[in-house]
Structures are given as C-alpha cells and as structure tokens.
Amino acid sequence: MAMTNATERKILRWVHIIASVPIVGYIYGPVAERPEAVIVVRFILFPAVVLTGLWMWKGMWLKNWWKKKIAMASR
Secondary structure, three states, rough: OOHHHHHHHHHHHHHHHHHHHHHHHHHHOOHHHHHHHHHHHHHHHHHOOOOHHHHHHHHHHHHHHHHHHHHOOOO
C-alpha cells in the first residue's frame, strides 16, 4: 500500500516543525549550556530539519528522476 502525496507532505511538515522547536531553544534559550542537548540538536535534529525541508522542496523532482533512471535501466 503506497502513501499518498498529501499524507507524505503532512508527515514531513510535522516532523519539520516539531524538530525545529528545539533548534529555536538552542539558539535563544539555555539549551546550549547542556552538552547532551547540543549533540542532539547538532547531529540529529538539524540534519532532520534540513533533509525534510529539501524533501518537501525537491522531493517530486527526485522521485521523477529516479523513476526515469529505473525505466532506462530496465530497457
């Protein structure tokens, strides 16, 4: 069963928003003083926000490119 584009967008949007909240706390709050929080924000949450943002922006282009590449390889 495939996921619809609307469902994929909703999931990515919420992951993007929820993962961005601790980044704001890192910038403006006292989170930067806790070493564990710094590691989580730098190496987990920030890359997750970047990847979800890129996927929402260029995901359809990447899917189409991948389908064309697979179609050319199967010939």
